[in-house]
Amino acid sequence: MHFWVVDMVSHARQDDEGDPGIYMLPSPQEHMDMDDHKECIPDSVLQYCKTAQSIYFSGNLMATNVLIKTAMETIFDDFLPIGNSRGSLSMKIRDSISTINHNEPLANLSTSTKKRGDLHELFSKHHGTDQDTADAMMQMLETLVMYLYVLPTRFKHLEERFAKLNEAHIAANAENNSAADDDTLADDAYEDESQIDKAA
Secondary structure (H helix, E strand, C coil): CCCEECCCHHHCCECCCCCECEECCCCHHHCCCHHHHCCCCCHHHHHHHHHHHHHHHHCCHHHHHHHHHHHHHHHHHCCCCCCCCCCCHHHHHHHHHHHCCCCHHHHHHHHHCCCCCHHHHHHHCHHHCCHHHHHHHHHHHHHHHHHHHHHHHHHHHHHHHHHHHHHHHHHHHHHHHHHHHHHHHHHHHHHHHHHHHHHC
């Protein structure tokens, strides 16, 4: 379990004795360790993602927002066709789709399970399966389930969550604007009454 003492303007909170408040934030162990995958993540992407995580763990939510967007832009910059590096995040994602080979893992798996393919041969020799082979096969199965079912579902749930969060923000802003308008009307009415009293 990790505790972080946050003494920043964005989280200014003090107790009766004036000491900084102590915040318990999500443990880093609950999140991806980017360094575990550094051999397959470009250095620029790795650094932005690690920085975003560090800021998130520190509790600076505003900076987290900004850095996550920057990290996403850096990720899709890496996939953009040559000469196409401008535009919004949405445009970068759209323009990167054609260069991201989503089918490659399945194509390679198909090749491996063909006759005389590595995985086909290992499946056919099930009587001689050792621990390393079983471990690799189980990792393949778990990765396949993650790729085909879990990750798409996670993206879907995140989109639903973003929609609810945005709806809540819009409602809160509308409520704040309505309250501000009511205050303005009340101030105007008070000034009108004052002018009437002076005239009388």
